[in-house]
Amino acid sequence: MEKIVCSKCRFENKHTRNFCEKCGAFLHAANFDEKVYALPEVKMMRVVDNLLHVPHEPISWDDLTDAYAAKVEKLNALFKIPGMGAENNSAIVQKINDFLGLCRNPDFQIAFVGTIKTGKSTLINALLGKNYASMAVTPETAALTKFRASPRDYVKITFYTQSEWDKLWASRTSGAEAFMREYEELDGDKHKATWVNHAPINKFMANDEIQEELKIWSSSKRAEHYFVKEIEVGISTLGKNFPPQVIFVDTPGLSDPVAYRSELTKDYIRRANAVFVCIDAQKIQSEEIKTIASVFSFSSDAKEKVHIIATHWDVLNDPEKDWDEQKNYLVKRLTGKAFYDEQETAAKNIMHSAAFIYNLCRDYDSLDKKERISLRKFALNFEFELPVDLRKMMKTTNVDEIMRVIRENLAANYKKLLAQEIQNKFMDINYNLNRVTKEKKDSMTELLSASQSTTAELEQKIREQLQKCDEVRTTSDQLKEIIKKVKQKTNTRADVICGKLRLKLSQR
Numbered sequence: 191m192e193k194i195v196c197s198k199c200r201f202e203n204k205h206t207r208n209f210c211e212k213c214g215a216f217l218h219a220a221n222f223d224e225k226v227y228a229l230p231e232v233k234m235m236r237v238v239d240n241l242l243h244v245p246h247e248p249i250s251w252d253d254l255t256d257a258y259a260a261k262v263e264k265l266n267a268l269f270k271i272p273g274m275g276a277e278n279n280s281a282i283v284q285k286i287n288d289f290l291g292l293c294r295n296p297d298f299q300i301a302f303v304g305t306i307k308t309g310k311s312t313l314i315n316a317l318l319g320k321n322y323a324s325m326a327v328t329p330e331t332a333a334l335t336k337f338r339a340s341p342r343d344y345v346k347i348t349f350y351t352q353s354e355w356d357k358l359w360a361s362r363t364s365g366a367e368a369f370m371r372e373y374e375e376l377d378g379d380k381h382k383a384t385w386v387n388h389a390p391i392n393k394f395m396a397n398d399e400i401q402e403e404l405k406i407w408s409s410s411k412r413a414e415h416y417f418v419k420e421i422e423v424g425i426s427t428l429g430k431n432f433p434p435q436v437i438f439v440d441t442p443g444l445s446d447p448v449a450y451r452s453e454l455t456k457d458y459i460r461r462a463n464a465v466f467v468c469i470d471a472q473k474i475q476s477e478e479i480k481t482i483a484s485v486f487s488f489s490s491d492a493k494e495k496v497h498i499i500a501t502h503w504d505v506l507n508d509p510e511k512d513w514d515e516q517k518n519y520l521v522k523r524l525t526g527k528a529f530y531d532e533q534e535t536a537a538k539n540i541m542h543s544a545a546f547i548y549n550l551c552r553d554y555d556s557l558d559k560k561e562r563i564s565l566r567k568f569a570l571n572f573e574f575e576l577p578v579d580l581r582k583m584m585k586t587t588n589v590d591e592i593m594r595v596i597r598e599n600l601a602a603n604y605k606k607l608l609a610q611e612i613q614n615k616f617m618d619i620n621y622n623l624n625r626v627t628k629e630k631k632d633s634m635t636e637l638l639s640a641s642q643s644t645t646a647e648l649e650q651k652i653r654e655q656l657q658k659c660d661e662v663r664t665t666s667d668q669l670k671e672i673i674k675k676v677k678q679k680t681n682t683r684a685d686v687i688c689g690k691l692r693l694k695l696s697q698r
């Protein structure tokens with residue numbers, strides 16, 4: 191089939207196209223004099239042509255999402271046409287990209303947050319079935335770490351860019367003295383040149399090597415962690431009971447003296463599909479309530495996504511009785527304006543955990559002497575026999591119940607929740623595009639009146655088309671139909687213009 195070569199970028203276009211697929215230039219410029227092809231009507235043809243040729247990346251997991259994504263791809267193409275508004279509205283461009291990202295990679299992110307040493311990493315390790323994340327007694331998780339199921343085991347490390355590092359450095363608060371002392375002790379500045387702006391490192395490895403690799407990048411004992419923005423861990427051994435879309439995010443804590451880093455954690459809380467706030471069951475005081483309140487304040491759009499996990503349950507004096515009382519107190523304290531809307535949700539979302547004991551039971555055959563003693567103490571307290579009662583002991587730690595909630599309540603509802611989220615985000619994009627294009631319409635109208643063509647008929651047609659273009663943005667259901675009509679009209683009009691020009695030329 192005959193091709194049309196673009197005079198601007200030399201790209202070979204299909205003969206049916208009016209505008210270059212690559213650079214968007216008008217392909218029939220040779221047939222028009224400059225004044226004519228600068229007409230708004232020809233610009234409209236370009237809009238229409240672009241919309242008709244937007245490629246669609248099919249989404250297989252849900253038909254409705256596939257339809258929404260196809261619409262947003264078209265709106266995106268429309269918005270990005272020079273002069274349509276994208277250049278001055280980066281926030282909307284970001285929303286559109288996030289939306290398409292969500293449709294294509296529907297991850298369910300669970301952020302584990304809390305103050306330092308509340309047992310976040312221990313709980314994550316219990317849920318993952320192996321000790322991947324480091325759990326030393328001194329503050330340990332210093333870099334945000336994501337865990338996900340993957341066909342191959344890998345660790346991917348992303349580093350701060352120079353400008354991110356500059357912002358981080360400038361955001362040290364007055365409480366950052368200890369941070370500065372440690373930074374100097376670990377000779378941070380010497381390592382800075384190597385790691386700031388470093389390209390991401392993606393390492394495939396054996397499952398048994400993950401734990402050691404993580405220590406290098408996330409442990410507060412090594413200088414490298416200062417420059418790590420995020421770590422992602424792919425795990426091949428999670429088993430078929432682990433929902434493949436679920437991602438655990440281990441966070442370095444909310445009370446970071448470097449504001450930029452706690453902002454990153456807050457950002458994750460806002461974006462996460464569920465948040466597990468870990469608090470130490472032994473110390474439920476006003477500080478802990480404050481932490482929980484701040485998590486609710488970042489999750490105001492979906493309070494039920496917040497879950498409270500009271501860790502160290504096994505260390506309570508009388509775990510079962512004490513926890514009963516504590517839970518009653520928490521349910522009442524955490525229902526109300528800044529917290530859960532109803533006591534029922536609070537009762538459902540507040541859970542206890544003794545993940546430390548769970549992990550000891552799981553690894554019973556390879557425990558060292560000290561660990562065996564810890565486990566024996568717990569067994570004694572509950573009158574369990576070792577090793578026959580290992581399964582029963584694991585049950586009391588509540589870890590299996592937390593995993594059940596993740597699997598049956600969160601992951602299973604995920605598709606439903608996601609569909610709702612996708613719909614909300616789609617409406618939001620539509621609303622924002624509408625707002626921007628309303629402003630645009632005024633400038634388009636100005637463009638019209640300043641245009642060379644003054645015939646009333648032509649202006650009327652263009653107005654109609656602009657109005658149709660608005661409809662395209664608002665009622666995307668009829669998108670295709672309208673585009674077809676506009677294209678027919680513009681083509682006919684272009685033919686008339688071309689015809690007139692040719693006639694003029696032949697009369698010379």
Ligand SMILES: Nc1nc2c(ncn2[C@@H]2O[C@H](COP(=O)(O)OP(=O)(O)OP(=O)(O)O)[C@@H](O)[C@H]2O)c(=O)[nH]1
Binds near residue numbers: 306327328329442545
């Ligand atoms: N007895 C008991 N100890 C626990 C429990 N959960 C955590 N621990 C202990 O508490 C300490 C801190 O646990 P981590 O899991 O490292 O806590 P974290 O919140 O990840 O700590 P950072 O990453 O440093 O903020 C470790 O010594 C754990 O063994 C629990 O349920 N019971």
Ligand SMILES: [Mg+2]
Binds near residue numbers: 310311312
């Ligand atoms: Mg940790």
